[in-house]
Structure formats: C-alpha cells, structure tokens
Amino acid sequence: MLASLKKKETYENYWKSLKFSLYCMTHPMDGYWDLTHEKRGSIAAANTILFLTVLARLLKLQYTSFIFCRVYWEDVNIFLEIATVLFPLALWCVGNWALTTLFEGKGRMSQIYMATCYALVPYPLIQFPLIIFSNVVTVDEAEFYSIVSAASLVIAVLLILAAMMQIHEYKMGKTIFFALATLFAMLVEVFILLLFFSMIGQGISYFISMGREIIFRVQ
Amino acid sequence: MRKTMKRLSVFLACIVIGLSSSMVANAETGYTYNFDFWGDVQYSPDAYAVSDVLTAVDMGLTDRLSNPSSLFVLDNRVWLCDTNNNRIIELERDEEGKFHQNRVITEIKGNVDVKTFSGPTDIAVSEDGYMFICDKNNNRVVKVDEDLNYVLSFVKPTDTNFDQEASFLPDKLCIDTAGRVFCIATNVNKGVIKYEPDGAFAGFVGATEVTYDFMDWLWKKLSTKEQRAQMEAFVPTEYENVYMDYEGFIYACTSKISPNDLDAGKADAIRRLNMMGSNILIKNGNWYPLGDIHWDEGGGYEGPSQIIDITAMDNDVYFALDKNRGRVFAYDDQGNLVYAFGGPGNQDGYFRKPVSIEHMGHDLLVLDSLDNSITVFRPTEFGELVFRAIEQFQDGKYAESGDTWQEVIRLNGNYDLAYIGVGRALLRQERYGEAMEYFELKYDEDNYSKAYKQYRKEWVEDNIVMVLIVLFAVIIVPMSIGKIKKIKHEIDTDEFFKTE
Incomplete structure (x- = not known):
C-alpha cells in the first residue's frame, strides 16, 4: 500500500515541506525559489500554515491579556473573524494571478496560494508566544508587545513580496509595482462582487414580484 | 359551566395584564444610569429620590417666583435669588427636614444710594454672615452684613485690562474664606474677575485656553478681511457658573464649547481652577467629565450636555447640572462618572429649565427657573452606600470600603466603579491576586498592572528556588x-x- 503512494502523498514529505517554511522565513530569496522550482513546498503544508494563522487570530481574542485586546463579545462573529483572513487572501491570490499572468508572471494560481501561505508563517510563529507573553506583562511593558506584534505583520508583508518576486521571476521594482496593482485589483474584485450580489438580489426579487403578480391575476 | 368560563377568562386577563406589565418593567429605561467600559448605558438603582418639591407656597410666599436663577446653601439655610421679582428669599431647614421661610430680602440699609436690587442673579454667604449679592442690573456686587447693613460694593474695575466701553453685568459669584470675591460677568471672556476683600480689582483668573487647529488657521489666512470680520473669533469662552469647594478651589463650568472640541478632549466643560487659574481637574475616567457621551438627537434635544452649575461635596464627589437634557451627573475625585439621573419633563425629579444645584449634607437641591420650584433630593440606600464607600476609602479604611463596595455590587451588579472600588481596597490590603480579578472584570488596566506587578514580584520571591x-x-x-x-x-x- 505504502509503496503505491506518490512521493508528495507521504507524511515524510509533508513534514519536510512544513519545516521548509521555517527555512523560507530565514532565507526568503533562496527558499521561495526552491519552493516551486525544486518542489520543496506542498499545498498541504500551506493549508496547515493558513489554519494556524486563523487559529492564532481566534485564540488571540480569548487568551490575550485584556490590557492589549479587549473584546466586545456581543459583537464578535467567529465566521467574520475567520473571513478577515481568508477573504483578503482569496482576493489577493485571484487578483495577483489575474494580473501577473498577463505580464509574464511564471506562477500558477496554486503556487501563488502556496507561496503566500508560506509567507504568513511569522504571524502564528510570533503571535502564539505573544499570547502567553501578554499575560505576564504590565501596562508599563506594553511597548514590547506592540512592537513585536507589529513586527510579525511587517515580516509577513516583506516575505509575501519576496515570495511573489521568486514565484513570478520578477525584479524588485516590478514586484512592488504589481503588489500595489494587486491591491487595486482587490478593490475592483470587491466592487464586482458587490455588483454581482446586488444584481442577483435584483434578479431574484424580479422573479418573486412577477410570481406574486401572476398569482394575483390568476385569483 | 358559565361561572368557570367567567373565572377562566378573568384568570387569563390577569395573566395578560401581568405579562404586559412585566414587559414594561423589562424595557430598557431608567431614571439613574451609568456608562460601562464600552460606553453602553447601564441602568442603575436610583441613587437619589425626590423628597420634596418646594414651590412659592411652600416657601410662605403669596405671589409666584419669577425666573429664579440661583441658590446658595450654608449649613441648614438656603438663599434663593428671585431675579425678576428683585428679591432674595432665605429659607431654613428644621430638624425634621422641612423648609421654612426665614425672611424675604428686598432692600438693604445703610449709607448707599441704591437700596433695592435690580435683577439679583446670585448670592454667596460667608461663614461669619456677610452676604455678597450679584446685583446685576445695578452693575455691582454688594456686600451686606447679617442685618442687611451695607458694607461695600464691588463695581466695574477701572483697570485698563477691563473693557471700559461695556457695561458691567455681574452674573455669578463665589467667595473664599478671606472674603475675596470671584465673579463672572456677562460679555467678559477673560476669565473669572477677582476682587480683594477691600473691593479692589485683582485681575482675571483662569481664562479658558483658546484652541484652533491647522484648518481654522488656513481658512482664516485665505479669507478676506470682510469675511474674517464675520467669522467667529478665536476668543476664550465665557463661564456659566462658579463654585468654591471646601478646599478653596473654584469649579467653573461652561456650555459654549464646540462639540468637536469636547469630544476630542481639547476643551473642558468642567474645570477646577487653582489660585493660579490653571485647570487641575483630574480626568482619569474612561470618559471625559462632560455629561452625556451619547448625543442622540430626538425630542427636540441635540448636542452635548450644557453644564450650567456645579456643586462639590466634602467627599470630592461633584455634581454637574445639564440644562440641555435636565440631568445631574455625579463624578468622583478621579473623574469617573458615579451616576447620572434626571431628564426633561414635568414629573417630580425631572426638570424643564434647571439653573442651579446646591448640596446640603448629602442632599441635593435643584432650582428650576421655568417650573419656579426647588426639588430636594435625598440619597437612597444605594446612594448612601456609594458615598460611604468613597468616604471610607478616603479616610484610609480600605477593608471597610471594600465591604461597602461589595454591598453596592449586591444592589447593582452592573456598576463598574464598585468592582474597581473592591479591587482598590484589596490592593491596599495587599491581596493582589483577588484585586486583579476585580480589575480585569472591569478592564481597569492601570490598577490591574499595579496589582500584577506586586503579584509577580511575590510569585518570583516565593518561587525563586524553583526558577x-x-x-x-x-x-x-x-x-x-x-x-x-x-x-x-x-x-x-x-x-x-x-x-x-
């Protein structure tokens, strides 16, 4: 049975690819090149990292000391909290692929997704210890927390840039330009989604009112 | 059968009525309220209840009051300025808590030309019995002794600092123990006018800071001279009222501040002035002491609270009267809202145009100039407990204060101050772990950190071997x-x- 498994389906490969995310964090240029070109990354590991990121975000709400994070629980919607990570990520992947595929980007959609997820590693890696750390500090020491917390985001953003650069085989300037363009594309996507849902809503209400009219006439 | 039907229907009707009335009781309305950490309104048991409403008849008068504008309380006596009737009414409270008229002051005796009042707007009485009366339309503040013999008058300063063109219309005043007069006059925006005991003008105290931002400045630069003249000038705002507290600091309030400045904390509706005229009011609460924090429009009311008068008790709790929505706001010495109550209306305990608030012991007196009445409030069990807890803490009886706050929590579980009070009492008793729990419940990060620092230190000391x-x-x-x-x-x- 084991023998019939392909290489990428084994646990061994999964662990190896997951560990490789740490290498990517410390050696971004080298790491993200190997990620796709040497096939050292896996979608499974990317999914795991994404899951940990979402989990860090949720656990942060409950377990961070109230000094740093005060939650108005009446208004918390866990699905919305999850969506704050997943929705921008989906928009980013689609927008980035749609743009770069027109401008000689070498990355496929799945590779963009994988590389972006690999770049999220600093977030869970820093936020989980920070949750514990937040519970042993006072207000006077709050600066440490905020700086480290901000650092986790800054590193993630830099890693995403490095990842895009290697995946698409772009130069630095082109990467930054397309990152900004992708942000704009995300806005366009949001606009199209809004348009789409409001059109669907209008369409449905058209048929509902027509049905009502028919029932009214028949009677 | 018919009888049972009848009984059954009566029974059902009772249930319906019972349900509907309980639904009314559950509705989110109340007379007394607080703001919690999130700024949500949390209704509270009443801290004050109306014990008496005094009208002209109760004061032993045969005619109505007309636009009364100010109250003053000393010990068990009350002075009321009946402005448009040009008289001052002195009331005395007997041991049973009833008010009786002592005398009606319409004119003064002694060596002075004008012996009557013209629109008296405020009065202050010193411990040794001298009365200081703002005789607004006679352009003077007049000092008389207990038997109404003229002593001195404080008139328009001849100083060049004072605008000599404008007429001097003293509006409100307060006095200190040495007999200095602090007076605010209509159309004077340089602060509180200060007189020495001998009647000499001693300058202005505590003008509000002028605030303007970059956009204001830019706008002014770009506009023409004519436009500038029409624009609102950057001048200090006038005070509405002053109150001298037991420590000799002046509480001053103003309602002429833009809502934006209030919201941003750039300007203060309530100020506590020291002798240098700087504001020393402590604002450590979750919200600035400015009255209501939600300025919902509706029912003809809009905008921020307009604080028209202040009174401060000996336990450093001060009460601010809002003429906009007819409410009374109580703040403690740290600037936390203790509670707020009242509202616009004709019922007892609601006001139509409140103008003046004073306290007699723990009781409150509020003057309504449209209703021509004084409303006397007496603290309820809840109100007394809150005062007791605050006073015990100030006296250093921390354990007792904690117990009293616990009793307050029993009466009102939504009361943030009570939890923080228990926590502060525990902190003083060096029970850090327990104190932390209370602070965490109500998101008091500063006190929590104080307690946690000690807790951490103790923990490390106890477990140094383990570490x-x-x-x-x-x-x-x-x-x-x-x-x-x-x-x-x-x-x-x-x-x-x-x-x-």
Whole structure:
C-alpha cells in the first residue's frame, strides 16, 4: 500500500515541506525559489500554515491579556473573524494571478496560494508566544508587545513580496509595482462582487414580484 | 359551566395584564444610569429620590417666583435669588427636614444710594454672615452684613485690562474664606474677575485656553478681511457658573464649547481652577467629565450636555447640572462618572429649565427657573452606600470600603466603579491576586498592572528556588552534558589509553 503512494502523498514529505517554511522565513530569496522550482513546498503544508494563522487570530481574542485586546463579545462573529483572513487572501491570490499572468508572471494560481501561505508563517510563529507573553506583562511593558506584534505583520508583508518576486521571476521594482496593482485589483474584485450580489438580489426579487403578480391575476 | 368560563377568562386577563406589565418593567429605561467600559448605558438603582418639591407656597410666599436663577446653601439655610421679582428669599431647614421661610430680602440699609436690587442673579454667604449679592442690573456686587447693613460694593474695575466701553453685568459669584470675591460677568471672556476683600480689582483668573487647529488657521489666512470680520473669533469662552469647594478651589463650568472640541478632549466643560487659574481637574475616567457621551438627537434635544452649575461635596464627589437634557451627573475625585439621573419633563425629579444645584449634607437641591420650584433630593440606600464607600476609602479604611463596595455590587451588579472600588481596597490590603480579578472584570488596566506587578514580584520571591532549578535544568545541564561527552570522546580516542 505504502509503496503505491506518490512521493508528495507521504507524511515524510509533508513534514519536510512544513519545516521548509521555517527555512523560507530565514532565507526568503533562496527558499521561495526552491519552493516551486525544486518542489520543496506542498499545498498541504500551506493549508496547515493558513489554519494556524486563523487559529492564532481566534485564540488571540480569548487568551490575550485584556490590557492589549479587549473584546466586545456581543459583537464578535467567529465566521467574520475567520473571513478577515481568508477573504483578503482569496482576493489577493485571484487578483495577483489575474494580473501577473498577463505580464509574464511564471506562477500558477496554486503556487501563488502556496507561496503566500508560506509567507504568513511569522504571524502564528510570533503571535502564539505573544499570547502567553501578554499575560505576564504590565501596562508599563506594553511597548514590547506592540512592537513585536507589529513586527510579525511587517515580516509577513516583506516575505509575501519576496515570495511573489521568486514565484513570478520578477525584479524588485516590478514586484512592488504589481503588489500595489494587486491591491487595486482587490478593490475592483470587491466592487464586482458587490455588483454581482446586488444584481442577483435584483434578479431574484424580479422573479418573486412577477410570481406574486401572476398569482394575483390568476385569483 | 358559565361561572368557570367567567373565572377562566378573568384568570387569563390577569395573566395578560401581568405579562404586559412585566414587559414594561423589562424595557430598557431608567431614571439613574451609568456608562460601562464600552460606553453602553447601564441602568442603575436610583441613587437619589425626590423628597420634596418646594414651590412659592411652600416657601410662605403669596405671589409666584419669577425666573429664579440661583441658590446658595450654608449649613441648614438656603438663599434663593428671585431675579425678576428683585428679591432674595432665605429659607431654613428644621430638624425634621422641612423648609421654612426665614425672611424675604428686598432692600438693604445703610449709607448707599441704591437700596433695592435690580435683577439679583446670585448670592454667596460667608461663614461669619456677610452676604455678597450679584446685583446685576445695578452693575455691582454688594456686600451686606447679617442685618442687611451695607458694607461695600464691588463695581466695574477701572483697570485698563477691563473693557471700559461695556457695561458691567455681574452674573455669578463665589467667595473664599478671606472674603475675596470671584465673579463672572456677562460679555467678559477673560476669565473669572477677582476682587480683594477691600473691593479692589485683582485681575482675571483662569481664562479658558483658546484652541484652533491647522484648518481654522488656513481658512482664516485665505479669507478676506470682510469675511474674517464675520467669522467667529478665536476668543476664550465665557463661564456659566462658579463654585468654591471646601478646599478653596473654584469649579467653573461652561456650555459654549464646540462639540468637536469636547469630544476630542481639547476643551473642558468642567474645570477646577487653582489660585493660579490653571485647570487641575483630574480626568482619569474612561470618559471625559462632560455629561452625556451619547448625543442622540430626538425630542427636540441635540448636542452635548450644557453644564450650567456645579456643586462639590466634602467627599470630592461633584455634581454637574445639564440644562440641555435636565440631568445631574455625579463624578468622583478621579473623574469617573458615579451616576447620572434626571431628564426633561414635568414629573417630580425631572426638570424643564434647571439653573442651579446646591448640596446640603448629602442632599441635593435643584432650582428650576421655568417650573419656579426647588426639588430636594435625598440619597437612597444605594446612594448612601456609594458615598460611604468613597468616604471610607478616603479616610484610609480600605477593608471597610471594600465591604461597602461589595454591598453596592449586591444592589447593582452592573456598576463598574464598585468592582474597581473592591479591587482598590484589596490592593491596599495587599491581596493582589483577588484585586486583579476585580480589575480585569472591569478592564481597569492601570490598577490591574499595579496589582500584577506586586503579584509577580511575590510569585518570583516565593518561587525563586524553583526558577533557579528550572534555569539550571534548561541551560546548565545540557551544556555540561555536552562538555562531559566531549571529554569522554577525547579520552576514548586518545592514543594514551589505546590498549592493543
């Protein structure tokens, strides 16, 4: 049975690819090149990292000391909290692929997704210890927390840039330009989604009112 | 059968009525309220209840009051300025808590030309019985002794600092123990006018800071001279009222501040002035002491609270009267809202145009100039408990204060101050772990950190041996194992020990 498994389906490969995310964090240029070109990354590991990121975000709400994070629980919607990570990520992947595929980007959609997820590693890696750390500090020491917390985001953003650069085989300037363009594309996507849902809503209400009219006439 | 039907229907009707009335009781309305950490309104048991409403008849008068504008309380006596009737009414409270008229003051005696009042707007009485009366339309503040003999008058300053063109219309005043007069006059925006006891003008105290931002400045720069003249000038705002507290600091309030400045904390509706005229009011609460924090429009009311008068008790709790929505706001010495109550209306305990608030012991007197009545409030059990807890803490009886706050929590579980009060009492008793729990419940990060710092210190002191052992286990042991292995390896591979 084991023998019939392909290489990428084994646990061994999964662990190896997951560990490789740490290498990517410390050696971004080298790491993200190997990620796709040497096939050292896996979608499974990317999914795991994404899951940990979402989990860090949720656990942060409950377990961070109230000094740093005060939650108005009446208004918390866990699905919305999850969506704050997943929705921008989906928009980013689609927008980035749609743009770069027109401008000689070498990355496929799945590779963009994988590389972006690999770049999220600093977030869970820093936020989980920070949750514990937040519970042993006072207000006077709050600066440490905020700086480290901000650092986790800054590193993630830099890693995403490095990842895009290697995946698409772009130069630095082109990467930054397309990152900004992708942000704009995300806005366009949001606009199209809004348009789409409001059109669907209008369409449905058209048929509902027509049905009502028919029932009214028949009677 | 018919009888049972009848009974059944009566029974059902009772249930319906019972349900509907309980639904009314559950509705989110109340007379007394607080703001919690999130700024949500949390209704509270009443802290004050109306014990009496005094009208002209109760004051022993045969005619109505007309636009009364100010109250003054000293010990058990009350003075009321009946402005449009040009008289001052002195009331006295007997031991049973009833108010009786002492006398009606319409004119003064002694060596002075004008012996009557013209629109008296405020009065202050010193401990030794001298009365200081703002005789607004006679352009003077007049000082008389207990028997109404003229002593002195404080008139328009001849100083060049004072605008000599404008007429001097003293509006409100307060006095200190030395007999200095602090007076605010209509159309004077340079602060509180200060007089020495002998009647000499001694300058202005505590003008509000002028605030303007970059956009204001830019707008002014770009506009023409004519436009500038029409624009609102950057001048200090006038005060509405002043109150001298028991420590000799002046509480001053103003309602002429833009809502934006209020919201941003750039301007203060309530100020506590020291002798230098700087504001020393402590604003450590979750919200600035400015009255209501939600300025919902509706029912003809809009905008921020307009604080028209202040009174401060000896336990440093001060009460601000809002003429906009007819409410009374109580703040403690740290600037936390203790509670707020009242509202616009004709019922007892609601106001139409409140103008003046004073306290007599723990009781409150509020003057309504449209209703021509004084409403006397007496603290309820809840109100007294809150005062007792605050006073015990100030007296250093921390354990007792904590117990009293616990009783307050029993009466009102939504009361943030009570939890923080219990926490502060525990903190003083060095019960840090318990204190932290109370502070965390109500998101008091500063006090929590104070308690946690001590808790952490104690924990480390108690567990220093454990900490060292763990450190040893984590750092020293692996290091020494590596060292030993290295030595062993060297021995094993050394030529000297080779046995062949």
